[in-house]
Amino acid sequence: MAPDPVAADVVVTNKSSAHTTADDLGLTDREKEQSCGWGRFTPACLQCCNNANGVLLFLCLFSFTQGVIVNGLVNVSITSIETRFELPSSNTGIVSASYDIAFVVLALFVTFHAGQGNSKPKWLAFGSFSLGLGALIYSLPHFTTGPYVYGTGQTETCDIGGNSTSQDCSSGSTGTGLRNYLYVFILGQLLHGVGGTPLYTLGTTFLDENVEKTNSGMYIGLFYAASTLGPAAGYLIGGQFLNIYTDIDLGRTGDGLTDADPRWVGAWWIGFLMCTFLAWSITIPLLGYPKELPGAAEIKANKESEAHVKGGADVASQPDFGKSWRDFPIAVKILLLNPTFMFVSLAGAFEGFLTSGLATFGPKFVEMQFSQTSGWAAMLCGFVVVPGAAGGNILGGVIMKFMKLKCRGMLRLCIILGGVCLALYLVFLVQCPNIPFAGVTQRYTNSSVDPIVSGLNLTSQCNTDCTCQEEYYTPTCGADGMQYFSPCHAGCTVLTDTDGTKRYHNCTCIFYDSVASLADTIQGKCESTCSTMPVFLAMFFAIMLLTFANNPLATGATLRTVPDSQRSFALGVQWIFVRCIGTIPGPILFGRFIDDTCLVWQEKCDGRGACWFYDNAAMARSLLYLTVAGKVLAFLFYSFAYLSYKPPPQGEMVKSTTQASLQHADELATVTVPGSNGVSNKGMDIESTEL
Numbered sequence: 001m002a003p004d005p006v007a008a009d010v011v012v013t014n015k016s017s018a019h020t021t022a023d024d025l026g027l028t029d030r031e032k033e034q035s036c037g038w039g040r041f042t043p044a045c046l047q048c049c050n051n052a053n054g055v056l057l058f059l060c061l062f063s064f065t066q067g068v069i070v071n072g073l074v075n076v077s078i079t080s081i082e083t084r085f086e087l088p089s090s091n092t093g094i095v096s097a098s099y100d101i102a103f104v105v106l107a108l109f110v111t112f113h114a115g116q117g118n119s120k121p122k123w124l125a126f127g128s129f130s131l132g133l134g135a136l137i138y139s140l141p142h143f144t145t146g147p148y149v150y151g152t153g154q155t156e157t158c159d160i161g162g163n164s165t166s167q168d169c170s171s172g173s174t175g176t177g178l179r180n181y182l183y184v185f186i187l188g189q190l191l192h193g194v195g196g197t198p199l200y201t202l203g204t205t206f207l208d209e210n211v212e213k214t215n216s217g218m219y220i221g222l223f224y225a226a227s228t229l230g231p232a233a234g235y236l237i238g239g240q241f242l243n244i245y246t247d248i249d250l251g252r253t254g255d256g257l258t259d260a261d262p263r264w265v266g267a268w269w270i271g272f273l274m275c276t277f278l279a280w281s282i283t284i285p286l287l288g289y290p291k292e293l294p295g296a297a298e299i300k301a302n303k304e305s306e307a308h309v310k311g312g313a314d315v316a317s318q319p320d321f322g323k324s325w326r327d328f329p330i331a332v333k334i335l336l337l338n339p340t341f342m343f344v345s346l347a348g349a350f351e352g353f354l355t356s357g358l359a360t361f362g363p364k365f366v367e368m369q370f371s372q373t374s375g376w377a378a379m380l381c382g383f384v385v386v387p388g389a390a391g392g393n394i395l396g397g398v399i400m401k402f403m404k405l406k407c408r409g410m411l412r413l414c415i416i417l418g419g420v421c422l423a424l425y426l427v428f429l430v431q432c433p434n435i436p437f438a439g440v441t442q443r444y445t446n447s448s449v450d451p452i453v454s455g456l457n458l459t460s461q462c463n464t465d466c467t468c469q470e471e472y473y474t475p476t477c478g479a480d481g482m483q484y485f486s487p488c489h490a491g492c493t494v495l496t497d498t499d500g501t502k503r504y505h506n507c508t509c510i511f512y513d514s515v516a517s518l519a520d521t522i523q524g525k526c527e528s529t530c531s532t533m534p535v536f537l538a539m540f541f542a543i544m545l546l547t548f549a550n551n552p553l554a555t556g557a558t559l560r561t562v563p564d565s566q567r568s569f570a571l572g573v574q575w576i577f578v579r580c581i582g583t584i585p586g587p588i589l590f591g592r593f594i595d596d597t598c599l600v601w602q603e604k605c606d607g608r609g610a611c612w613f614y615d616n617a618a619m620a621r622s623l624l625y626l627t628v629a630g631k632v633l634a635f636l637f638y639s640f641a642y643l644s645y646k647p648p649p650q651g652e653m654v655k656s657t658t659q660a661s662l663q664h665a666d667e668l669a670t671v672t673v674p675g676s677n678g679v680s681n682k683g684m685d686i687e688s689t690e691l
Contacts, residue, residue: 050289050290050293051210051293052207052210052211052219052293054289055121055206055207055210055289055293056207056219056222056223058282058285058286058289059124059199059203059206059207059223059226060222060223060226061226061282062124062127062128062131062199062203062279062282062286063199063200063203063223063224063226063227063230064226064227064229064230064233065128065131065230065275065278065279065282066131066192066195066196066199066227066230066279067226067227067228067229067230067231067232067233067234068230068231068233068234068237068271068275068278069131069134069135069138069192069230069234069271069272069275069279070099070189070192070196071227071230071231071234071359072230072231072232072233072234072235072237072238072271072382073234073237073238073268073271073272073275074095074096074138074189074192074360075096075231075234075235075359075360075361075362075363075378076234076235076238076239076242076268076271076363076378077238077242077268077269077271078092078096078360078361078363078364079363079364079367079374080242080246080265080266080268080374081095081185081268082610082611083262083263083264083265083610084148084178084246084265084268085141085178085179085181085182086178086179086602086609086610087179087182087609087610088591088595088608088609088610088611089361089364089590089591089592089594089595089611090588090591090592090595091179091182091591092360092587092591093360093587093588093589093590093591093592094182094186094587094588094591095182095185095186095189096189096356096360096587096588096591097356097583097584097585097586097587097588098185098186098189098190098193099189099190099192099193099196099583100193100356100579100583100584101190101193101579101584102189102190102191102192102193102194102197103193103196103197103575103576103579104576104579104580104584106193106194106197107197107201107572107573107575107576107579108569108572108573108576110123110197110198110201110202110572111201111202111568111569111571111572111573112328112331112569112572119289119290119291120198120202120203120205120206120291120568121206121286121287121288121289121290121291122286122287122291123198123202124198124199124202124203124206124286125282125283125284125286125287126198127194127195127196127197127198127199128195128279128280128282128283128286129195129279129280129283130191130192130194130195131191131192131194131195131196131279132195132275132276132277132278132279132280132283133191133195133276134187134188134189134190134191134192134193134194134195135188135192135272135273135275135276135279136188136272136273136276137184137187137188137191138184138185138188138189138192138272139188139269139272139273139276140184140188141181141184141185141269142246142268142269143269145178145181147247147250148246148247148265156474156486156487156488156495156502156504157487157488157492157493157494157495157504158463158465158466158468158487158488158490158491158492158493158508159466159467159488179609195279200227200571200575201568201571201572201575202568203223204220204223204555204559204571205559205567205568205571207219207220207223208220208559208567209292209567210293215401216556216559217396217397217400217401217405217552217556218397218398218400218401219397220397220552220555220556221393221394221395221396221397221398221400221551221552222393222394222397224393224397224548224551224552224555225390225393225394225397227393228386228389228390228392228393228548229386229390231359231382231385231386231389232382232385232386232387232389232390233382233386234271234382235363235378235379235381235382235383235385235386236378236379236382236383236386237271238268238271238378239375239376239377239378239379239382240375240379241266241267241268241270241271241375242259242266242267242268242373242374242375242378243259243266243373243375244266244267244270245257245264245265245266245267246265246266246267246268246269248267258524259373259374259375260373260524260525261475261523261524261525262473262475262525262612263472263473263474264373264374266374266375331566331569332573334562334563334566335562335566335569335570335573338561338562339640339641339644340407340411340557340561340641340644340645340646341558341561341562341570341574343637343638343640343641343644344411344554344557344558344561344574344637344638344641345558345573345574345577345578346577346581346633346637347414347418347554347633347634347635347637347638347641348554348574348577348578348582348634349577349578349580349581349582350581350582350630350631350633350634350637351547351550351554351578351582351630351634352578352579352581352582352583352586353581353582353583353585353586353589353630354547354582354586354626354627354630354631354634355547355583355586356582356583356586356587357586357587357589357590357626358590358623358627359385360586360587360590360591361587361590361591361594362381362385363377363378363380363381364377364594365594365619365623366380366381366533366536368614368616368619369431369432369536369616369619369620370432370528370530370532370533370536371432371435371525371527371528371530380537383537384537384540384541384544385540385541385544387541388540388541388542388543388544388545388548389544389545389547389548390548391545391548392544392545392546392547392548392549392550392551393548393549393551393552395545395549396548396549396550396551396552396553397552399413399549399553400552400553400556405553405556406560406647407556407557407560407561407645407647408642408645408647410553410554410556410557410560411553411557411638411641411642411645412642413553414550414553414554414557414638414641414642415635415638415639415642417546417547417549417550417553418550418631418634418635418638419635420546421543421546421547421631422628422631422632422635424539424542424543424546425543425624425627425628425631426624426628427535427536427539427540427543428620428621428623428624428627429620429624430532430535430536430539430620431532431616431617431620432528432530432532432533432616433530433616433617434615434616434617435483435525435526435528436481436482436483436526437482437483437484437485437599437600437613438458438460438478438482438483438484438485438489438490438509439457439458439459439460439485439489440458440485440599440600440613441599441615442482444460444461444462444509458470458485458489459489460509462491462508462509463488463489463490463491463508463509466488466489466491467488468485468486468488468489469486469488470485470603471603472486473485473486473600473602473612474486474487474523475523475524475525476490476492476504476521476522476523476524477521477522477524477525477526477527478490478507478509478510478520478521478526479510479520479521480510480511481526482510482526483525483526484509484521485600487504487507487521487523489509490504490507490509490510490521491507491508491509491510492504492505492506492507492508492520492521493505493506493507493508494506501522501523502522502523503520503521503522503523504520504521504522504523505520506520507520507521555571557641558570558571558574559571561645589626590623590626593622593623593625593626594614594619594622595611596618596622597614597615597618597619597622598611598612598613598614598615599613599614599615600612600613
């Protein structure tokens with residue numbers, strides 16, 4: 001089709017004045033609607049961003065910020081928040097799942113409403129604002145609580161014949177009330193979910209609508225890659241902040257508390273404040289985009305339908321379908337009766353179950369299993385998870401592009417990658433033995449190495465007269481290689497402090513070279529001699545790479561198996577399956593399983609608080625059972641999707657393309673306007689071969 005004369009004028013005029021607006025150029029109403037700007041302010045200098053590449057840039061920034069907050073900072077701060085606010089892992093699992101609860105509540109409304117011709121960019125802008133507000137609220141508990149108290153006032157050494165000063169719960173004390181901040185964290189996560197709802201439904205379809213099919217996989221892969229770079233930054237930056245004491249105005253220089261101490265709480269809240277302003281800075285550019293980019297109608301007309309042959313394409317292709325809420329039940333029914341769509345959605349749900357659980361508690365597993373600090377464990381997970389996830393998304397997009405995969409090919413590759421990944425989950429057999437812990441994993445006397453089988457008993461004959469407290473965990477490592485709950489529980493009576501390093505002497509519970517009086521301890525946990533962490537991290541990287549390579553493949557298959565008019569709505573319905581079956585129960589179930597492996601709990605008047613010490617072998621077994629079960633189910637559902645898919649005959653595909661061309665014939669006369677940079681706005685049209 002020959003270029004519209006008006007289009008040529010647009011290019012020339014744009015070059016002459018960067019401040020010329022759409023009204024000054026005398027554009028048609030449709031051309032004004034497709035201009036980039038805010039209201040009547042549509043300067044020509046902005047039109048260079050009014051294409052798929054510009055949209056991709058801001059969607060990548062949005063997904064990056066969302067990844068930093070939801071999949072980075074929230075996960076990194078889990079251990080610190082549990083310790084600071086006395087929460088068990090099952091409670092922090094609920095916090096993590098709140099993001100997905102908000103998504104489930106809003107997804108159908110947002111995707112169906114946007115499918116009625118409403119502006120997807122406006123919804124995306126609303127999402128970025130909500131994301132920033134959620135981050136602000138998530139950080140509030142730090143500012144509304146007093147300084148962190150971790151037991152510095154207790155008697156550390158053995159005071160034979162003294163009076164116990166342990167908490168007296170019989171006096172009506174109800175605890176510190178810190179656990180009530182659980183609801184503030186839940187509110188923050190709910191707002192994060194409100195912000196993320198349009199991102200991966202409307203954002204994905206808005207990209208797909210504005211690029212050729214040959215480039216769709218690459219664009220979606222880059223979009224998802226940015227979403228995985230966010231967690232990388234969240235893990236790395238959050239890990240650095242955890243090395244700073246939470247009360248930065250007070251500091252910790254004289255009491256010997258270091259980040260290696262299990263009582264340490266880092267400055268988990270700083271990252272959330274930073275991301276508040278980052279998310280809000282994306283809102284304004286997204287508000288400037290039109291609901292349809294120049295060239296979108298032509299791209300849509302040239303696409304062939306690959307919808308499942310009995311997937312309701314005839315009904316959904318009617319011009320007026322989806323314009324009224326009366327079509328909502330029919331739209332849902334069409335998707336629910338599409339077996340390929342349903343099986344892909346169920347497979348994605350169990351993939352989400354695994355990734356959400358591992359993302360939430362992965363740093364905690366590394367910290368506890370390999371005796372790392374919370375900050376370093378977070379950074380290690382960032383070094384492994386982020387390159388693996390980002391590389392996987394890019395790999396999946398590249399494979400889609402260069403192998404020119406159709407829907408059946410995408411599903412076949414999902415099955416292959418899932419099978420390989422299933423075998424790799426045996427990595428959880430790689431584990432470290434527990435550090436010997438007196439009264440927890442071993443008896444108090446080092447003359448017997450038999451583990452304790454009758455339960456926790458921190459009191460022994462050697463410390464029974466010491467009136468030791470159990471309210472605060474003050475681990476100390478003895479010269480015998482045994483870890484003790486506190487210096488008092490080790491029977492130590494003398495304390496020396498040299499340059500902030502505390503040593504305890506005359507410890508009656510420690511038998512070293514058969515001379516108890518010469519034995520001493522040093523503040524902090526005993527170091528682990530386990531050397532299996534590099535093996536675990538290498539295999540975990542491979543798991544992340546293959547798991548996230550499925551993302552663009554599964555998304556591409558979903559978009560190809562449903563009618564074009566239902567793409568946004570289909571992703572919304574699919575994400576509801578993923579949330580309800582996968583990412584909502586995932587963190588809660590993972591947290592519950594991890595809680596069941598706890599050996600030493602923080603005991604408070606109002607119940608149990610955080611866990612101080614876990615059974616490494618039991619934790620590894622629990623994660624092995626959960627991951628293998630989830631991956632087997634995902635593998636089976638991808639297989640069912642492949643077997644159930646029935647592509648339309650070639651004649652039907654041509655017919656669908658012809659109908660789309662006729663439907664948009666009137667639009668094509670006004671959408672051939674090049675961008676102000678002289679480049680077509682429909683994306684890089686490298687070749688016409690379909691995916």
